[in-house]
Amino acid sequence: MDKVHAEKRIRELRQQIAYHNHRYYTLDDPEVSDAHYDRLMQELAALEEQFPELVAPDSPTLRVAGAPAEKFERVIHRLPMLSLSNAFDDGQLAEFDERIRKLLGIEQVPYVCEPKLDGLAVELIYEAGALTKASTRGDGIVGEDVTANVRTLRNVPWRLPEETLPPYLELRGEVFIRKADFLKLNQRREAAGEPLFANPRNAAAGALRQLDPRITASRPLSVFLYEVGEVSGAEFATHWEKLERMIALGLPVNPKNVRAVGLPAVRECYERFLSARHDFPYEMDGMVVKVDSEDQRRRLGQVSKSPRWAIAYKFPPEEEETQVESIEVNVGRTGALTPVAFLRPVKIAGVTVSRATLHNEDELRRRDVRAGDWVFVRRAGDVIPEIVKVITSKRTGTEQEFKFPEKCPACGAAAVRDEDGAVVRCTGVACPAQLQGNIRHFASRAAMDIDGLGEKLCAQLVERGLVKDYADLYHLDMEKLLSVERIAEKSGQNLLDSIERSKNTTLRRFLYALGVRHVGEATARLLAEHFKTVDAVSNASEADLMKVKEVGPAMAEAIRSFFDESQNRTVIARLLEAGVKPAPPEEGKRGPFSGKTVVLTGSLSTLSREQAKEEIERRGGRTSGAVSGKTDLVVAGEDAGSKLTRARELGVRIITEKEFQDLLKER
Numbered sequence: 001m002d003k004v005h006a007e008k009r010i011r012e013l014r015q016q017i018a019y020h021n022h023r024y025y026t027l028d029d030p031e032v033s034d035a036h037y038d039r040l041m042q043e044l045a046a047l048e049e050q051f052p053e054l055v056a057p058d059s060p061t062l063r064v065a066g067a068p069a070e071k072f073e074r075v076i077h078r079l080p081m082l083s084l085s086n087a088f089d090d091g092q093l094a095e096f097d098e099r100i101r102k103l104l105g106i107e108q109v110p111y112v113c114e115p116k117l118d119g120l121a122v123e124l125i126y127e128a129g130a131l132t133k134a135s136t137r138g139d140g141i142v143g144e145d146v147t148a149n150v151r152t153l154r155n156v157p158w159r160l161p162e163e164t165l166p167p168y169l170e171l172r173g174e175v176f177i178r179k180a181d182f183l184k185l186n187q188r189r190e191a192a193g194e195p196l197f198a199n200p201r202n203a204a205a206g207a208l209r210q211l212d213p214r215i216t217a218s219r220p221l222s223v224f225l226y227e228v229g230e231v232s233g234a235e236f237a238t239h240w241e242k243l244e245r246m247i248a249l250g251l252p253v254n255p256k257n258v259r260a261v262g263l264p265a266v267r268e269c270y271e272r273f274l275s276a277r278h279d280f281p282y283e284m285d286g287m288v289v290k291v292d293s294e295d296q297r298r299r300l301g302q303v304s305k306s307p308r309w310a311i312a313y314k315f316p317p318e319e320e321e322t323q324v325e326s327i328e329v330n331v332g333r334t335g336a337l338t339p340v341a342f343l344r345p346v347k348i349a350g351v352t353v354s355r356a357t358l359h360n361e362d363e364l365r366r367r368d369v370r371a372g373d374w375v376f377v378r379r380a381g382d383v384i385p386e387i388v389k390v391i392t393s394k395r396t397g398t399e400q401e402f403k404f405p406e407k408c409p410a411c412g413a414a415a416v417r418d419e420d421g422a423v424v425r426c427t428g429v430a431c432p433a434q435l436q437g438n439i440r441h442f443a444s445r446a447a448m449d450i451d452g453l454g455e456k457l458c459a460q461l462v463e464r465g466l467v468k469d470y471a472d473l474y475h476l477d478m479e480k481l482l483s484v485e486r487i488a489e490k491s492g493q494n495l496l497d498s499i500e501r502s503k504n505t506t507l508r509r510f511l512y513a514l515g516v517r518h519v520g521e522a523t524a525r526l527l528a529e530h531f532k533t534v535d536a537v538s539n540a541s542e543a544d545l546m547k548v549k550e551v552g553p554a555m556a557e558a559i560r561s562f563f564d565e566s567q568n569r570t571v572i573a574r575l576l577e578a579g580v581k582p583a584p585p586e587e588g589k590r591g592p593f594s595g596k597t598v599v600l601t602g603s604l605s606t607l608s609r610e611q612a613k614e615e616i617e618r619r620g621g622r623t624s625g626a627v628s629g630k631t632d633l634v635v636a637g638e639d640a641g642s643k644l645t646r647a648r649e650l651g652v653r654i655i656t657e658k659e660f661q662d663l664l665k666e667r
Helices: 003-026 034-050 090-104 179-191 200-208 213-217 239-248 263-275 294-300 361-367 435-443 455-463 470-475 478-482 489-501 507-513 521-531 534-539 553-564 566-577 609-618 642-650 657-665
Strands: 074-076 110-117 120-127 130-136 142-144 168-176 222-232 258-261 284-291 310-314 319-331 336-348 351-357 374-380 384-390 415-417 424-426 504-506 581-583 597-601 622-624 633-636 653-655
Touching (some): 120 200, 168 200, 200 213, 258 263, 263 284, 284 294, 336 374, 336 424, 351 384, 470 566, 507 581, 521 534, 553 566, 597 642, 642 653
Parallel strands (some): 597 622
Antiparallel strands (some): 319 336, 319 374, 374 384
């Protein structure tokens, strides 16, 4: 495709993607499948790569950009972002309306009713049509700068249409995650062995407050704008006029907003929202009622930190009574033991609930939930059922207290508490409930570095019973691999070769690969340098372990518990019998990196980042992720960025990859 046709196609793709973003994130009425949308994005990315001069600053392919921030900068809101007072019943809503009518001296008040989303409040600032700043609400006066993160939201335009625009425009809104997207997000996290989010609100708030915008971009966030703050060059007579103006500019505004004149109309709107709350594509916990007239708003003013002209009419919590039939422990992918109450099925908010989480042992004891108890159950945030209260007056004496297991119910390994005492975890590395995650960690680049052992293959090997612990990897053969879906002879041989190469590893990598709780790469290196052999580490007492720098009582206890578990000792013995040879650190530590702090930046063609790091450490050096006055040497590969610039500013010695390789050859 030539440049002229490419430019035309790029414009078409950008328009189509913007249209589909609006259909999906604002209207909740998509016209294409996820796969079709992905193909449009891939085609656009390919064309922009072929013709980089045609990449526009607001291209949808640039939604993820910028380096992680070290901290959030403070943003002072020109106009305070006020909180709303609440009404919990019809009487309180009627009092609100009566107050408004008396203060204004009118019989009926025109209102705007909006779904109250359960998300995180933000402010967006557009100057000359360009998005220049985005911040959280914070305390209402001072928020946090999250501009880079908000730029990753697909339904937030970076630039408004070229027409008559206010020179300065502040917009307020709510960042949230749609129910369907939240479900997909948790499914991905479960497949990856990561802890699940409790509800969409927490997931949205946590995603927006990430220092790395790439993490924010990986979460399916949306935003609805509901208010205009300070504005120059424009005036609005009503709130509804502001909403219409935002829609005309292509900004995301909730299409469910309604105008209602007088209290009866507001009540009718509330009943419609309440009855359909579970049909909405997002979580909502009530309805916001706002006076429509801007003049009336100014006359009403505010009280303390809340405006007189608006109120949040909350939905009633939905609870039902049922009986606990049994209590069991579920073992999660991270080894956490979670007590679960199995309930006599009961319908809550249109959904049949048959079990509820009890979170952890302490929460179970605090609530004193027993098998046979009658309880009130609520769907917290309309997502996770929870037991609100035990009806002790209904106890007959036949209820049974639950005894938390000391052994993992999935594998029989010891179950121990975290250092904070909140969570009990299985200590077994071969526990079937967490085996997939453990195998992926064992094979990771920083651990045994087994190339080709990805998430899907790991899952298949475990599900087919071909791998029941780490050592089984070293007993795989071509016949077993060819029985696995999508494994051909060439890819199978590549994997077997990678497994064979991993046998010659270092003690640091081996200790890290075992997945001992609290033992990261740095601690594994310190343990390897101190104890030199697997046997010495596994037989060390807690007192011996605490002689190692940075190993405290909690970590020493966790390490000792790991090696005390017979299941783990058996797996380690099988690994060594299979030919795994964890080499101790080299003695002497003499050489070009001895006692030096080295920073790696850019990409190296001959070594991976982990391999380069290991070579430096084997020669007595240490690596750091940041350049400072204490840095001795910077190794600059291809596409070196800000670290290289910083090194030049500080006068730190900089070497090329070839010079680095020459230093590695020195003894």
